[in-house]
Amino acid sequence: MIRSSVPRRILVWLVGSAAVGLLIALPDSGPRLFSFSRTHGPSLVDLLGMVVAVVAWLPVVWLIWRHRSxxxxxxxxxxxxxxxxxxxxxxxxxxxxxxxx
Missing domain, CATH: 1.20.5 (Single alpha-helices involved in coiled-coils or other helix-helix interfaces)
Known part of the structure; x- marks a missing residue:
């Protein structure tokens, strides 16, 4: 069992990043949900990957903030x-x- 907060947060980041890589790599021909520009915008699978990426990075951001010195x-x-x-x-x-x- 992982007791320290830092290894647990890094593990969440690693697992989340791997899940994002798999989600983004999936073939996706669905319609765009919204557009960032003329040629860029997420479909449902891409948006799900973006949400997982943000959630996976939150523990890392928290660690950086706590150790900002x-x-x-x-x-x-x-x-x-x-x-x-x-x-x-x-x-x-x-x-x-x-x-x-």
Whole structure:
């Protein structure tokens, strides 16, 4: 049995991420539920995968928040900067319909 909170949260993240990978990899030809851009929008299966991804990441976000003082060192700042840059690039790619870029 896992007693520590950190390993349990990491396990939830790993299992959730694996489930998301399987959901997103499933062939899906259903209609879009809504659109992010002209060519991007989730179907029902994709939306379910997105919800599972968010739920799986919540324990990790909670750990980061609880240990946010670690983000003050150079490695923490670099990690936070890379995370922000990734979100910005993903948003630009989806909103700009940049396809496989």
């Amino acid at each position: 670690a983000l003050r060192d150079p490695a923490g700042r670099l990690s936070a900067g890379l995370a922000v840059a990734g979100v910005i690039l993903l948003t630009v790619t989806i909103r700009g319909d940049l396809g496989l870029w």
